[in-house]
Amino acid sequence: MYITQGLHRHLQQRPDAVAVRESGRSLTFAQLARRVARLAGALKGLGMASDDCIAMLARNSQRYIEYSLGVPWADGVLNPVNTRWSVVEIVYSLNDSASTVLIVDDAFKDVADNIASQAQTVRHVIYAGDGETPPGMLNYEALLAAATPVEDVRRGGNALLGIFYTGGTTGFPKGVMISHANLAFAGLAAMSRGFFGPQAVFMHAMPMFHLADFSALYCLMVSGGTHVILPAFTGEAALATILDEQVTDLMLAPTMIQMMLDARQANPHTANLELASIRHIVYGASPITPALLDRACEVFPAAGFFQGYGMTELTTGGTMLDAEYHCAKHQASGKMYSAGRAVNCVEVKIVDSQGCEVPRGTVGEIIVSGPNVMLGYWNRPQDTAQVLIDGWMHTGDGAYMDDEGFVFIVDRLKDMIVSGGENIYCAEVENALSSHPAVAQCAVIGIPSEKWGETVHAVVVLKPEGKAEVEQIVAHCRERIAGYKCPRSVEFRLAMPLSGVGKILKNELRKSFWENRTRNVG
Numbered sequence: 001m002y003i004t005q006g007l008h009r010h011l012q013q014r015p016d017a018v019a020v021r022e023s024g025r026s027l028t029f030a031q032l033a034r035r036v037a038r039l040a041g042a043l044k045g046l047g048m049a050s051d052d053c054i055a056m057l058a059r060n061s062q063r064y065i066e067y068s069l070g071v072p073w074a075d076g077v078l079n080p081v082n083t084r085w086s087v088v089e090i091v092y093s094l095n096d097s098a099s100t101v102l103i104v105d106d107a108f109k110d111v112a113d114n115i116a117s118q119a120q121t122v123r124h125v126i127y128a129g130d131g132e133t134p135p136g137m138l139n140y141e142a143l144l145a146a147a148t149p150v151e152d153v154r155r156g157g158n159a160l161l162g163i164f165y166t167g168g169t170t171g172f173p174k175g176v177m178i179s180h181a182n183l184a185f186a187g188l189a190a191m192s193r194g195f196f197g198p199q200a201v202f203m204h205a206m207p208m209f210h211l212a213d214f215s216a217l218y219c220l221m222v223s224g225g226t227h228v229i230l231p232a233f234t235g236e237a238a239l240a241t242i243l244d245e246q247v248t249d250l251m252l253a254p255t256m257i258q259m260m261l262d263a264r265q266a267n268p269h270t271a272n273l274e275l276a277s278i279r280h281i282v283y284g285a286s287p288i289t290p291a292l293l294d295r296a297c298e299v300f301p302a303a304g305f306f307q308g309y310g311m312t313e314l315t316t317g318g319t320m321l322d323a324e325y326h327c328a329k330h331q332a333s334g335k336m337y338s339a340g341r342a343v344n345c346v347e348v349k350i351v352d353s354q355g356c357e358v359p360r361g362t363v364g365e366i367i368v369s370g371p372n373v374m375l376g377y378w379n380r381p382q383d384t385a386q387v388l389i390d391g392w393m394h395t396g397d398g399a400y401m402d403d404e405g406f407v408f409i410v411d412r413l414k415d416m417i418v419s420g421g422e423n424i425y426c427a428e429v430e431n432a433l434s435s436h437p438a439v440a441q442c443a444v445i446g447i448p449s450e451k452w453g454e455t456v457h458a459v460v461v462l463k464p465e466g467k468a469e470v471e472q473i474v475a476h477c478r479e480r481i482a483g484y485k486c487p488r489s490v491e492f493r494l495a496m497p498l499s500g501v502g503k504i505l506k507n508e509l510r511k512s513f514w515e516n517r518t519r520n521v522g
Contacts, residue, residue, distance in 0.1 A: 001184035002156025004069050006221035007033055014224065021245060022062045022229035029224075032066070037149035039070030044150055046101065046124050046138075048076055053097045053163065055079040055122075056209075057090065057115075058105035059231045063128045063140060064208045067103060068217060072180070075153040078162030080209035082173075083107070084500050087115055092172050094119040097163050097378065103140070105129045112137065156180040163378050164211045166312050175378030176312045178211065185371035186315035187218040189343040193306060193320060195249050195280035200225035202249040203241055205233050205256065207500040212284065212308075212316045216251050225249070235263030239270055246277040253502030254288045255441065257281070261295050262464070276302050280323075284308040284316075287339075287409075287427075289434045290331055309339035309409065313393055315372040317343050319407050337431075338406040339399070346370035350401045355389065363400045363410055363425075367392040398425065417446035419454050424485050432480040433458055433487075436473060438466030441496050443504045444487070447513040458487035459509050461496055 007029065010017065015030035027035070043054065054071045056079070058064055071078050079097045081090055094102065098121045104112045106129035113136065116125050127133045128140035155161075161183055163175040190196065196219035204227060206213040220227055228245045230237060238260050241247065252260075264270045278300045284307065288296075293305065304323030310316040321340030330336045342348040349357050350364040358364040373393045376384035387394045398410045410425040417424040426444040433442040441461040446454035462468060470490040477486040497508040 002154050002180045003072050003161060003183060003218060003221070004036070004152055004154065005156070006218075006224070007036065007069060008152070010221075010224045017224065018226050020062050020065060020227045020229065022231075025062070027062060032069075034149065035066050035144060036069045036073055037152070038144040038147045039066050040074035040152070041150040042143040042147035043070065043074050043076065043101065045143075045147060048074060048100065050075040050153075051077060051160070052101075053077045053079045053099040054101045054103070055081050055094055055097070055099040056103040056128075057081040057083065057108045057112075058103065058128060059083065059107050060204050060208045060213075060229050061105065061128070061231060062229060063103075063105070065217065065227060067128075068208070068214065069221075072155045072161060073152045074150065075155050077160050080162065080164065080214070082165060082209055082500060083207060087111060087118075089173065090115055091118040093163075093165050093175070094122055096172075096175060100124070101126060103128050104137075106131055109134050109137070158375070160375065162214075164214075164312050174380055174383060176211075177375040177378050178312075178315055179375055182315045182372055182374060183215065183218050185345050186317040187215050187222060189317055189345050189372070190215065190282075190308075190320075191219050191223065192344050193322065194304075195282065195306070196220055196223055196225060198224045200249045200280075201228055201245060201247050201277075202226070202251075203228045203230055203238070203245070203247040205230050205238055206251055206253075206502075207233075210500055211312050212251060212310075215316050216249075233259075235259035235261075236267070239263055239267075239275075242275055242277065243270075243273070248277055248279045249282075250278060250280070251282045251284075254283055254292060255496075255498060255502040255504075257283065257288070257296055258292055258440065261292075261299055264299060274298075275300050278303040280304055280306065282306045282308055284310070287337065290336070291435075291437075293326060293336075307340060309407070311395060313374045313387070313395075314346075314368055315374065317372050318346065318366070318368050318395070319343060319348060321406075335406060338402070338408045340407065341405045342368075342407075346372060348401075348405075348407060349392070350399055350407070355392075358400075360403050361400055363398055366395045366397045366399050366407065366409075368395060369393070417444075417454050417456055419446070419449070419452045419456065419484065424456060428481060429456060429458070429477065429485055429487065432477045433460065433473065435480065436468065436476045438462050438468040439473075440464075440466065441504070443496065443506055443509055445506055445510050445513075447489070447510070449488075455488040456486065457513070458490045459496070460490060460492050461494065462492065 010029040011033045019029045019032045020027040103126045127137040133139040165173040305326045307321040310318040319340040325335045347369045429444040440463040447457040449455040497505040
C-alpha cells in the first residue's frame with residue numbers, strides 16, 4: 001500500500017479522465033502523473049536523498065497535490081506545514097523534522113526568507129506561485145520543465161509517509177509519524193461508508209496540510225474521483241465552487257457549514273438555491289447542533305451527513321456516525337448526539353485510569369487500536385510511550401459507550417473543569433448553550449477561582465439578528481442542566497479563534513485567564 005498506487009492504476013486505465021480542477025484549469029491523470037514524476041526528478045536533482053523531509057507552506061492548490069505525491073515518489077517524507085502558525089512555530093517544525101527543502105506559494109513568499117534564515121537544514125526554497133520568483137528562490141515550474149522524470153520508488157507499507165504536526169495545546173507541537181499503511185487503512189475505512197467513490201467530485205475546502213483533507217486526497221486517488229481545489233475557505237467561495245463544479249462530496253467542520261449557509265442566506269442570488277449536487281457531507285472537529293442540521297438539510301436535500309471522530313494520531317479516523325442516525329428519530333433517541341461507532345478495522349474501548357474497560361454508560365477515556373494508529377511521535381519516545389500502551393492509543397478524550405457500541409464524547413479529559421470538587425464536562429454545558437435561539441457559536445472553558453479552583457466561563461457568538469443578555473443565557477442553561485454546571489460568567493465575542501479546520505481554539509480563549517499561573521490547562 002502506497003500513496004501513489006491509485007495514480008498508477010488510473011494512468012493505466014483512464015489516463016484522459018480529469019483528476020484535478022482548479023480555477024477553470026484541468027489536469028488529466030496522465031498530465032498529473034507526468035508532473036509528479038518531474039517534481040520527483042527535480043527534487044532528486046537538488047540533492048534530495050531517501051528519507052529526506054520536504055516541507056510545503058502553502059494554500060490549497062493543484063501543486064499541493066503534486067507535492068503530496070511527488071515527494072514519496074522520490075522516496076522522501078512529507079512535512080505539510082500549518083499555514084496558521086507563527087514564524088516561530090513554522091521554524092520549529094522545519095528544524096525538528098530536519099526538512100531540507102521548503103516549498104512556498106504567493107501567500108507565504110514574503111516571510112520565506114525570514115523562515116529559511118532560521119531553518120538550520122533547509123538548503124532550497126522553491127516558489128510555487130504564479131507571480132515573479134523572489135530573489136534567492138527557485139521557480140517551481142522552471143524546475144519541472146528542466147527536470148528529468150524519475151521512476152516511482154513505490155515507497156509504501158510501514159515506511160514513513162509524513163510528519164503531521166499537531167496543533168498542540170501547550171509548548172511546541174508534536175510531530176505525528178504516519179505511515180503509508182496508516183493512511184491506506186484509514187482511507188479504505190472511510191470509503192467503505194460509500195463516499196469518495198469513482199464519480200465523486202470532491203471540493204478540498206479544509207486546508208490540505210491537515211491530515212483529514214489528506215485522507216480525502218488519498219481516497220480520491222484510489223477511487224479515481226475528481227479533486228476540485230478551493231484555495232482558501234470562505235462561505236461565498238465555497239458556494240460558488242459547489243455550483244460551478246457540481247461538487248458531490250464535502251468534508252467540513254460545523255462552523256464551515258454554518259458560514260456557507262449564512263453566505264447563501266445573505267446573497268439574494270443564492271438565498272433560495274438548493275445545492276442538490278451534494279451527496280455526502282462528512283463533518284468533524286465538533287458535533288452539529290439539531291438547528292444547524294435542519295438548516296443544512298434544507299439547502300443540501302440530497303446529502304447524507306456523516307460525523308467523524310478522530311485525531312491526527314489515529315490518521316483522523318476512530319468512529320463514524322452514519323447518515324441514517326441524523327434523522328429526527330435518532331435525534332429523539334439521542335443517537336445523533338453520539339460520535340458513532342468504531343470504523344472498520346478499528347477497535348474502540350472506554351477505560352479507567354488503570355486501563356481497564358469500564359461498564360457501559362460509565363465515563364472513561366477512549367482508547368483505540370487498529371492499523372490506523374500512528375507509528376509514534378517524531379523524536380519523542382517518552383511522549384509516545386505515554387499514549388501508545390500495548391498497541392492502544394490513549395486519546396485523552398472522555399466518553400461513555402452505550403449497549404450498542406455508540407460512543408458519546410463528554411470532553412477532553414484534560415479540559416474537564418473541576419469546580420468545588422465537581423467534575424463538569426464542557427460539552428454538556430455547550431449543548432445547553434447552543435440550544436439558545438440567539439447563539440451561533442459557543443465554547444466553555446474553566447477559569448481560575450480562588451474559592452472553587454475553577455469556575456465555568458462561556459464564550460458566545462450571537463447570530464447576526466440574535467440578541468441576549470448574560471442573565472438570559474444563564475437562565476436558559478439552568479432550565480437544562482444542574483445549577484453547578486451553569487456558566488458563572490459569559491463573554492460575548494464577534495468571532496471565535498479557529499484552527500485551520502474550523503475547530504474552536506480553546507487554548508486561545510484560556511490564555512488571558514491562565515497566564516503567569518502555575519497551572520496551565522491550555
